[in-house]
Amino acid sequence: MKPDNNKKQKKDDKKQLGLQKTPSGISGLDEVTGGGLPKGRPTLICGEAGSGKTMMSVEFIVRGATQFAEPGVIMTFEERVPELALNVASLGFDLEKLQANKKIKVDYVHIARTEISETGEYDLDGLFIRLEYAINTVKAKRVVLDTIENLFGGLANEAILRAELRRLFTWLKDKGVTAIITGERGDGKLTRHGLEEYVSDCVILLDHRVLNQISTRRLRIVKYRGSLHGTNEYPFLIDNDGIVVLPVTSLELDKEVTSERISSGIPSFDEMLGGKGFFRGGSILISGTAGTGKTSIATTFADGVCRNGERCLYFAFEEPPQQIIRNMRSINLHLDKHVKTGLLKFCAARPTLYGLEMHLVAIYKEIQKFKPAVVILDPITNFASIGSLSEVKNMLIRLIDFLQNEQITVMFTALNLNDSLRDPTDEAVSSLVDSWLLVKDIEANGERNRGLYVMKSRGMKHSNQVREFVISDDGLELINVYVGPDGILTGSAREAQMIQEETGIAIRNYTLNRKDREIMRKRQVLESKIASLNAEFESVEEELNKVYEEEELRKQILNKNRETMQNIRLSGEKNSKPKKPQNDS
Amino acid sequence: MGEGNRKTVYVMRLFVTGASPNSTRAISNLKKICEEYLKGCYELEIIDVYQQPIVAMEEQLIALPMLIKKAPGMEKRLIGDMSDKRRVLKGLEINAVNL
Numbered sequence: 001m002k003p004d005n006n007k008k009q010k011k012d013d014k015k016q017l018g019l020q021k022t023p024s025g026i027s028g029l030d031e032v033t034g035g036g037l038p039k040g041r042p043t044l045i046c047g048e049a050g051s052g053k054t055m056m057s058v059e060f061i062v063r064g065a066t067q068f069a070e071p072g073v074i075m076t077f078e079e080r081v082p083e084l085a086l087n088v089a090s091l092g093f094d095l096e097k098l099q100a101n102k103k104i105k106v107d108y109v110h111i112a113r114t115e116i117s118e119t120g121e122y123d124l125d126g127l128f129i130r131l132e133y134a135i136n137t138v139k140a141k142r143v144v145l146d147t148i149e150n151l152f153g154g155l156a157n158e159a160i161l162r163a164e165l166r167r168l169f170t171w172l173k174d175k176g177v178t179a180i181i182t183g184e185r186g187d188g189k190l191t192r193h194g195l196e197e198y199v200s201d202c203v204i205l206l207d208h209r210v211l212n213q214i215s216t217r218r219l220r221i222v223k224y225r226g227s228l229h230g231t232n233e234y235p236f237l238i239d240n241d242g243i244v245v246l247p248v249t250s251l252e253l254d255k256e257v258t259s260e261r262i263s264s265g266i267p268s269f270d271e272m273l274g275g276k277g278f279f280r281g282g283s284i285l286i287s288g289t290a291g292t293g294k295t296s297i298a299t300t301f302a303d304g305v306c307r308n309g310e311r312c313l314y315f316a317f318e319e320p321p322q323q324i325i326r327n328m329r330s331i332n333l334h335l336d337k338h339v340k341t342g343l344l345k346f347c348a349a350r351p352t353l354y355g356l357e358m359h360l361v362a363i364y365k366e367i368q369k370f371k372p373a374v375v376i377l378d379p380i381t382n383f384a385s386i387g388s389l390s391e392v393k394n395m396l397i398r399l400i401d402f403l404q405n406e407q408i409t410v411m412f413t414a415l416n417l418n419d420s421l422r423d424p425t426d427e428a429v430s431s432l433v434d435s436w437l438l439v440k441d442i443e444a445n446g447e448r449n450r451g452l453y454v455m456k457s458r459g460m461k462h463s464n465q466v467r468e469f470v471i472s473d474d475g476l477e478l479i480n481v482y483v484g485p486d487g488i489l490t491g492s493a494r495e496a497q498m499i500q501e502e503t504g505i506a507i508r509n510y511t512l513n514r515k516d517r518e519i520m521r522k523r524q525v526l527e528s529k530i531a532s533l534n535a536e537f538e539s540v541e542e543e544l545n546k547v548y549e550e551e552e553l554r555k556q557i558l559n560k561n562r563e564t565m566q567n568i569r570l571s572g573e574k575n576s577k578p579k580k581p582q583n584d585s
Numbered sequence: 586m587g588e589g590n591r592k593t594v595y596v597m598r599l600f601v602t603g604a605s606p607n608s609t610r611a612i613s614n615l616k617k618i619c620e621e622y623l624k625g626c627y628e629l630e631i632i633d634v635y636q637q638p639i640v641a642m643e644e645q646l647i648a649l650p651m652l653i654k655k656a657p658g659m660e661k662r663l664i665g666d667m668s669d670k671r672r673v674l675k676g677l678e679i680n681a682v683n684l
Contacts, residue, residue, distance in 0.1 A: 107642060109645065109647060110645045111645075111647055115661075115662055116648075116662045116663070116664055117661075117662070117663050117664075117672055117675070117676040118663075118664055118665045118669075118672070119652075119663050119664065119665035119666070119667045119668065119669045119672045119673050119676065120607075120610075120611075120614075120665035120666035120667055120668035120669050121607050121610070121665060121666045121668070122607060122648045122649060122650060122651075122664045122665045122666065123602075123605075123607060123648065123649060124647055124648055124649075125602040125605070125634070125649040126600070126634065126641050126646030126647040126648060126649045126651065127647045127648075129602070129634050129635065129638050129641045129646070130638070130641045130642055130646070130647075132638070133638035133639065133641065133642070151647070154647070155647075155648060155664075
């Protein structure tokens with residue numbers, strides 16, 4: 001809520017001039033009141049029995065003492081000190097320790113008409129003295145009177161009582177303490193004895209309503225003099241950390257947005273969304289009929305987020321966390337690992353556990369505490385069982401609003417009860433979300449397969465193709481569907497188609513191989529022919545060469561003979577050259 | 586006048602706030618009653634709560650002035666300026682002859 005707080009801060013600065021406020025420290029209440037309760041003035045908290053008046057006022061004191069260094073006094077007219085301490089111990093408040101450390105002072109006022117007889121004029125100076133003493137002991141800045149109306153039960157003279165109460169509230173203002181006075185709701189009036197007459201600065205009404213057997217606590221600021229305040233009814237929750245009020249975030253559409261993307265954890269699916277995945281801070285709806293793998297998609301997303309070292313908060317409304325972890329092991333997702341490292345947190349609750357508002361408060365609180373990057377709600381369908389469609393839609397609007405402010409990505413899963421696309425839940429929610437994925441059964445050839453559609457995805461290029469969504473031992477994968485003559489093919493039909501195509505390729509390859517071999521053989525035949533021709537040619541050539549050589553030889557011999565003959569003749573004439581014929585031979 | 590079992594001693598504490606009109610009235614009214622009905626057999630302690638605020642808590646004081654009868658019998662609390670004599674006597678369980 002950082003941007004919101006800043007805005008509030010600015011508003012506060014302006015208001016500082018007029019009215020100073022004391023932060024209550026109660027989660028959410030200060031947002032609703034625009035900074036806290038009026039400083040130095042009494043505030044009336046009224047409501048029926050069990051609406052949380054005491055809890056709220058005690059938390060005001062305890063938070064003041066522990067967080068704002070403002071000690072406080074609790075004057076209780078109903079519960080004894082040990083009882084009160086025990087009751088608020090369930091919220092983690094240790095009153096005894098705070099008392100011992102002089103941070104707070106608890107005073108139990110006992111009054112019973114039967115033990116007292118009135119003998120004339122009196123005043124409530126005893127109460128004033130006690131209160132003053134308590135305030136002085138701890139130097140209190142905060143005071144709670146719970147429930148001062150009990151005095152009406154103990155004292156008969158109402159005229160005196162009313163005058164004294166008026167004096168008390170003026171006195172409290174003079175003391176400069178920020179006070180809370182609680183009062184029981186009366187018929188047609190805010191309080192049974194009309195305390196609102198005296199406390200006119202700030203009145204907070206608490207309500208505890210049961211509708212369809214589901215209870216919801218609500219808070220409304222009836223009046224806050226001199227200050228702007230939220231006028232709605234705000235749901236609130238009392239749990240082991242105290243009170244959490246859920247401010248209904250303004251529905252102004254002026255949130256900051258980012259174009260940063262966050263992977264869905266399934267690479268082939270990111271491809272369908274322009275190759276990058278969802279927008280950070282966006283909202284994603286996965287809808288589908290039973291058993292289409294919505295939870296698998298959600299957990300894969302969670303796994304991917306955790307593997308990136310970011311936090312993920314998983315609200316499981318249907319299955320206990322251990323069951324999800326076990327089931328997801330079958331698709332090779334080891335979520336327990338992330339739970340151990342603290343990146344993944346499961347919050348499991350049945351939707352019917354409490355009302356919508358309370359769920360919203362509980363979710364809000366968990367998110368504030370865990371500060372995740374991604375929130376998953378699995379599934380939102382069952383909320384319809386505790387609220388009407390428009391109520392569910394309202395709640396989700398507020399949740400999405402809040403998450404968008406915090407830049408938290410949210411993924412909802414929703415179960416379609418019938419196979420038609422126009423399921424009411426989808427209709428209500430789909431207009432709110434940024435991305436809507438639909439997982440649908442594709443039934444053909446006696447089997448059921450899953451097809452995944454991206455129905456919408458704002459602000460990014462997304463595939464218009466139906467992909468087959470396969471859940472295997474290794475995780476999730478999207479496969480391009482085969483488009484055959486009879487439409488898209490999935491599952492074993494796709495497998496068959498693939499086999500068929502493979503066969504075709506094999507046959508073609510075989511044919512090609514055979515042709516290659518024939519060519520080889522032909523080449524071999526021809527090559528051997530060429531070799532024999534070559535050999536023939538060589539022998540002819542040799543023959544021819546032989547003829548040439550013989551001729552040459554003959555020529556040489558003839559020449560030799562001729563020379564010999566000549567030499568013989570010459571030697572016959574001169575007898576001077578006998579060497580030459582010897583050399584030649 | 587008030588004879589009978591005279592041996593019982595009345596132990597009473599009156600809590601007042603300074604010299605406020607109610608307080609002064611209460612003190613004088615009570616003293617008058619005591620002198621009239623319990624002469625010589627009562628112990629009355631007057632405590633100014635302003636001086637001892639811690640007593641206010643210990644004694645569960647709210648409305649003042651307050652008279653606490655410690656003895657005899659059950660502890661009894663009376664508030665107011667003690668102007669209603671009948672109620673004071675009834676509260677202190679004094680059987681007055683002329684009511």
